Amino acid sequence: MATLTRKDAYADFPVKKVSLYFVVLGLISLSIGTLFGPFQALNYANLNLYPWLQKLLPFIKSYYQGLTLHGVLNAIVFTQLFAQGALLYLQSKEMKMLPLMGVAWAAWWLDLVGLVLAAIPLLTNDATVLYTFYPPLKGHPLFYIGAALIIVSSLVSVFLSVELWYRWKKQNPGKPTPLVSYMSVATWMMWGVAAIGLVVEAVVLLIPWSLGLLKGVDPLLSRTLFWWTGHPIVYFWLLPAYVVWYGLLPQRAGGKLISDPLARLVFLAFLIFSSPVGFHHQFADPGIDPFWKLVHTVLTMMVAVPSLITAFSIAASLEIGARARGGRGVLGWITKLPWDDPIVLASTLGAIAFIAGGAGGIVNASFTLDYVVHNTTWIPGHFHLPVATAVTLTHFGLAAVLIPHLTGKPLVSPGLFRAGIVLWFTGMMTMAIGMHTMGLLGVPRRAWISNIAPNLEGIYGHTALWMVLNGIAGTILLIAATLILYVLFATLLQKKRLSPEELPELEFAEAISGPEGRRSVKVMDRLFFWWAMALVIVLIVYMPTLIRIWSTFVSAPGYRLW
Amino acid sequence: MDKHVIEAYERGWMLFSLAMILIFLVFIGYTLSGYAFYVPDAARRIDPTTVRTGGFPKPHVEEVAPGKYQAYVIGQAFAWLPGEMHFKVGDEVTFFVTSPDVQHGFYIHGTNINVQVIPGEVAKVKTTFKRPGEYLVICNEYCGIGHQNMIGKIVVEE
Numbered sequence: 242m243a244t245l246t247r248k249d250a251y252a253d254f255p256v257k258k259v260s261l262y263f264v265v266l267g268l269i270s271l272s273i274g275t276l277f278g279p280f281q282a283l284n285y286a287n288l289n290l291y292p293w294l295q296k297l298l299p300f301i302k303s304y305y306q307g308l309t310l311h312g313v314l315n316a317i318v319f320t321q322l323f324a325q326g327a328l329l330y331l332q333s334k335e336m337k338m339l340p341l342m343g344v345a346w347a348a349w350w351l352d353l354v355g356l357v358l359a360a361i362p363l364l365t366n367d368a369t370v371l372y373t374f375y376p377p378l379k380g381h382p383l384f385y386i387g388a389a390l391i392i393v394s395s396l397v398s399v400f401l402s403v404e405l406w407y408r409w410k411k412q413n414p415g416k417p418t419p420l421v422s423y424m425s426v427a428t429w430m431m432w433g434v435a436a437i438g439l440v441v442e443a444v445v446l447l448i449p450w451s452l453g454l455l456k457g458v459d460p461l462l463s464r465t466l467f468w469w470t471g472h473p474i475v476y477f478w479l480l481p482a483y484v485v486w487y488g489l490l491p492q493r494a495g496g497k498l499i500s501d502p503l504a505r506l507v508f509l510a511f512l513i514f515s516s517p518v519g520f521h522h523q524f525a526d527p528g529i530d531p532f533w534k535l536v537h538t539v540l541t542m543m544v545a546v547p548s549l550i551t552a553f554s555i556a557a558s559l560e561i562g563a564r565a566r567g568g569r570g571v572l573g574w575i576t577k578l579p580w581d582d583p584i585v586l587a588s589t590l591g592a593i594a595f596i597a598g599g600a601g602g603i604v605n606a607s608f609t610l611d612y613v614v615h616n617t618t619w620i621p622g623h624f625h626l627p628v629a630t631a632v633t634l635t636h637f638g639l640a641a642v643l644i645p646h647l648t649g650k651p652l653v654s655p656g657l658f659r660a661g662i663v664l665w666f667t668g669m670m671t672m673a674i675g676m677h678t679m680g681l682l683g684v685p686r687r688a689w690i691s692n693i694a695p696n697l698e699g700i701y702g703h704t705a706l707w708m709v710l711n712g713i714a715g716t717i718l719l720i721a722a723t724l725i726l727y728v729l730f731a732t733l734l735q736k737k738r739l740s741p742e743e744l745p746e747l748e749f750a751e752a753i754s755g756p757e758g759r760r761s762v763k764v765m766d767r768l769f770f771w772w773a774m775a776l777v778i779v780l781i782v783y784m785p786t787l788i789r790i791w792s793t794f795v796s797a798p799g800y801r802l803w
Numbered sequence: 804m805d806k807h808v809i810e811a812y813e814r815g816w817m818l819f820s821l822a823m824i825l826i827f828l829v830f831i832g833y834t835l836s837g838y839a840f841y842v843p844d845a846a847r848r849i850d851p852t853t854v855r856t857g858g859f860p861k862p863h864v865e866e867v868a869p870g871k872y873q874a875y876v877i878g879q880a881f882a883w884l885p886g887e888m889h890f891k892v893g894d895e896v897t898f899f900v901t902s903p904d905v906q907h908g909f910y911i912h913g914t915n916i917n918v919q920v921i922p923g924e925v926a927k928v929k930t931t932f933k934r935p936g937e938y939l940v941i942c943n944e945y946c947g948i949g950h951q952n953m954i955g956k957i958v959v960e961e
């Protein structure tokens with residue numbers, strides 16, 4: 242009987258198992274990708290540890306190979322797998338329905354196969370093209386094919402979420418979609434529109450080109466298609482964290498979400514405005530009309546509004562929670578938050594980093610200001626705040642609750658875990674100061690400066706003070722990553738299980754203002770209509786430029802220069 | 804806290820957010836209309852395989868009018884051509900930059916000249932050097948194993 246119960250550990254709700262598989266594959270990718278982070282930080286402290294790293298991992302040939310692994314595994318694979326696992330589970334749990342389980346497993350297998358195929362050339366140094374893989378740098382075909390399979394898997398997740406929602410709607414006529422499910426469906430719909438650019442780039446241009454079927458590709462066309470997806474992908478990273486902040490965090494802090502309709506409005510705004518903004522990554526590109534750059538600037542600024550609203554909602558929900566627990570004073574309530582809860586600790590620190598990241602993001606998006614910072618270390622200094630701090634910390638916090646909840650295994654050493662979270666936050670904030678400032682002082686990003694040619698040595702000497710901060714940050718982050726990943730994997734691998742009564746529950750936050758009887762909620766619930774609108778807007782702002790470039794297609798042959 | 808109080812704060816914050824964004828946009832419009840000659844323009848499209856064989860002028864600097872210069876620059880793995888350029892304070896320089904191989908970044912340290920060099924495009928960008936000194940021309944787009952060494956120089960004399 243014992244074996245039978247173990248086999249059926251997920252029988253009550255089989256979506257638990259597939260969600261866990263997504264999350265664990267994501268954590269494995271993150272572990273490998275993050276390994277290179279501290280070495281990169283030390284590179285920007287003018288310390289070249291790559292000769293030493295090579296003794297440990299002989300297949301690593303250069304800084305740039307590690308950087309490609311870092312970007313691909315962290316920013317593309319880890320984030321997507323967490324979205325796939327966490328959103329699938331939360332939506333199914335809230336709707337009390339199963340997604341199409343066979344399709345969900347197919348998505349997981351697509352991820353795994355894609356990941357393995359892409360990993361082969363990455364590890365053999367045959368696709369050291371960085372995670373933006375700008376042609377005409379030309380990697381091994383397996384890299385593009387593997388990456389395409391991973392994107393296809395994400396599109397399967399779009400289908401899964403929308404199909405589940407549609408089925409729920411049929412069974413619950415007239416009822417508003419529950420909040421977390423609404424946020425999940427809006428996120429996936431947003432990604433469905435966002436992903437088109439990358440899919441076209443990979444399928445029409447890069448895969449045929451890498452296989453030798455196309456002589457050359459148009460570099461500007463590829464860049465433009467890449468950034469069609471490349472900015473909204475940021476929201477695809479971010480929105481699953483927002484789901485945690487709106488859907489779980491208020492309850493865990495002992496309070497309530499202030500407004501359910503406002504949360505919906507935020508996600509609806511992201512659905513519509515996330516994609517038509519990619520040119521703010523191409524301000525420095527010739528060949529794109531400044532008029533369209535300006536249009537994208539205006540829309541980019543507009544997408545800052547839902548994030549500003551989120552900052553308000555989250556802070557208010559936390560304050561309500563802390564006051565309900567006896568908090569007093571203008572800021573004194575902060576001490577009354579349940580800081581020992583992994584989700585509260587990690588999400589709140591993440592949200593603080595996100596405020597700094599948002600301010601920097603507005604600089605980047607400000608057309609004429611961007612030239613000061615474009616492709617300097619300011620840029621990685623900036624985006625480690627939203628993605629490597631806000632999103633990653635939130636996912637860590639969620640994993641520390643979700644893994645015990647899904648597997649019935651208790652979190653190992655919660656104290657070490659909390660120490661890891663606080664160190665990660667400290668390290669990232671320190672690195673942000675170092676990298677932002679060095680960027681303003683003119684140091685380029687993506688540069689192996691610790692291995693610069695002898696005749697150039699010292700050209701970045703004026704940034705020595707800030708390099709020290711990167712050195713400290715890299716060391717702190719190495720310790721932080723070790724602690725956090727140790728706790729999560731030790732939790733997964735242990736034999737111990739909680740009894741059913743001890744199993745941690747995962748409850749959704751209640752709202753002070755609910756959705757009932759609001760006309761606005763009814764209108765916002767017509768998600769297919771809004772999805773179509775999102776597609777129309779993105780076509781309007783992209784088509785004139787894409788058609789113009791495509792009609793003068795430049796055929797650039799590929800190069801392998803690493 | 805009372806629900807209506809929160810809702811009032813919430814509306815206030817939304818108005819503040821919108822107003823802030825609008826003010827930023829006004830500033831961007833202002834800088835664009837007056838100062839943004841450093842926003843790169845496309846001179847034309849070009850077949851990258853012809854850049855070294857006559858499709859693009861040989862890398863050089865020429866004076867087109869007193870104090871006005873045109874510089875034809877090629878960024879290639881892993882060097883700028885010409886590797887060194889000389890100007891006088893107050894010279895107005897229009898750069899034409901392209902690449903025969905992969906993407907590079909044409910970034911003149913200490914200025915707002917920061918242009919993506921894309922095979923297939925001839926980028927055009929203008930600046931006036933106001934301070935004397937040595938300016939590094941730093942490649943700031945990954946272009947391969949020697950990317951960190953792709954550094955040129957502009958010397959501006961009194």
Ligand code: HEM
Nearest residue numbers: 278279281282312315316371372621629633686687688718
């Ligand atoms: C231990 C933690 C980490 C450290 C110390 C770290 C450090 C760095 C540094 C210094 C760079 C700049 C490299 C360069 O421009 O040459 C970088 C790039 C990057 N990092 Fe991290 N990182 C960490 C974790 C993460 C995480 C968790 C993510 C995403 C989830 C992430 C995403 C990225 C991306 C997308 C890039 C850009 C790669 C490129 O330019 O091609 N990093 N990282």
Ligand SMILES: [Cu+2]
Nearest residue numbers: 472475521522
């Ligand atoms: Cu962006």
Ligand SMILES: [Cu+2]
Nearest residue numbers: 942944946950
């Ligand atoms: Cu370069």
